[in-house]
Amino acid sequence: MTGIQYLACLWTLFITQTGCVRSDIQFLERREGDSVVLPCVVERRNLSPFGVYLMRSWLQPGDVLFMHTKSEFTVDNDADKNRISVSGDPASHSLNVTISQLRASDTDRYCCDFVVENPSSEDDRLRGKTEFFLLVSADAPGSVNTGLVETCAGGSAVLPCLPPHGAGFAVEGVSLKRQRGRAPVEVLYHSKRHHGSSPPSSSSSSSQFPAEKVQLSSAPGPGGITYNLTLQQLQPEDSALYSCHLLQRDRPDSTTSLGRQVFFVSVQGGQCGCSSYSPLLYALSSAVAVLLLLLLLGIVVIYQGKAHRSVKSHPQAPIYEEMTGVQPVRQKLAPCHLEEMECSEYRNCLVKKSCPENHYESPRSESLK
Structure with a gap:
């Protein structure tokens, strides 16, 4: 593995492990007595979650419910059992949690964690695509x-x-x-x-x-x-x-x-944009990005250079070089054809000429006979 590949892998590991990519936040405003639907979705389609948690993370931090795949969900507070319903399954990477008969005490920040099996250690928990801030008030929505x-x-x-x-x-x-x-x-x-x-x-x-x-x-x-x-x-x-x-x-x-x-x-905390990390990690990620950019530019330059040289290295082959491979056949031809071909070779072109008969040579040969 080259140094650039190593830095790229290190940068990717840093991004995935430190949680710089955070979930989006959706604001939901409801009145007391209304209902709300919280869609839980995970984008890691290559993994197979077997469970999901719905949690509160602000005023009253803690678990709201847990659902195992192909099973009924359980709630942390038995008083909320009749107000909560779930449609879907964690194994399908998405489900909807409905909370009805909302109260002002339901105001909080909610998030979903999908549970994925890890044979080598504890099960992994993946944060859902969206977090929700639910505001439940006695006033009509939109009045504030x-x-x-x-x-x-x-x-x-x-x-x-x-x-x-x-x-x-x-x-x-x-x-x-x-x-x-x-x-x-x-x-x-x-x-x-x-x-x-x-x-x-x-x-x-x-x-x-x-x-x-x-x-x-x-x-x-x-x-x-x-x-x-x-x-x-x-x-x-x-x-x-x-x-x-x-x-x-x-x-x-x-x-x-x-x-x-x-x-x-x-x-x-540490999930907002990576601004809470040390300047060393910023410098590392910036260096990796610069190296990857330089590597990409180098590949483009090398590819263009090879393409330019390949065009120059394939001119039209001279006739002399082409005729070298047919030397035995050429020796069997008549002298007049040989002279014409030799003339064509030096001119680097194909010239077809007729071979006229030698009228002076034929009678002399007959007289000698």
Whole structure:
């Protein structure tokens, strides 16, 4: 195995083992009492899974159900047995899990793991193609504009801040609410107005985030000045629903729920894009990519060079070389034909001439007789 092949294999092993390729996230919003279908699909068609897990990985981490191929599924919580149904089989690489009579407590992030037998060690678990963030609320779907923001551990998320009652008033502060459980919690408050026990003329602020993790910026937009709140150095435990809104003059801040614009900030650990890996691994993958590109260019250049030489090395063969192989036949020909062919050989062309009779030679030979 050459050095380039070794580096390529090492790079492929790094990509597959470190989990740089992550699943897509699909946002699902439902009302209490509705139902939702979670399609579990695995793309590794060359493997034969014999089981599948449905898991929650955010508010209440743990297994929801497990299904063995050609068997009934089992649920972790017996109270959910009548609310969950499964269609399909893990061996077919896809199945659908339906959760009915949804509750607000079903809000969570869900994922599917397919189980594949490994004779040499423990069974392997392959993450499904798509992960799901399910938001179950008492309000009608669409009454709140919900978005998804994905980032990595140590990354940042930019949240637009909207005025709670429309535009047209001077901005005096900002409030950020977060919801991880059943009720939102204010995690950031900054205002020039009276808040709590502070004097009315003083500015007050409170935050569950360190000061270096929060940054408020403004920029001109189509409807006037827009404000963005940037949460920096996020960690997986910061994943939650966030809503940022502006505090305005002569508009009391009496809201206890999330605002009109809600974002689910999903902070992934080592599965988000490979940005959490060391620069050495980045350098290795970049070097392998460069070497593979150079190898491909070298192959193309060599192939074109061989093709060019092969065209030059096959000109039209001279008549002299072609006639070399028929030397014995040529010796049996008449002298006149030999002279004509020799003439053609030196001219490198085929010239056909008639062989006239020698009228002076024939009578002389008869007289001699």
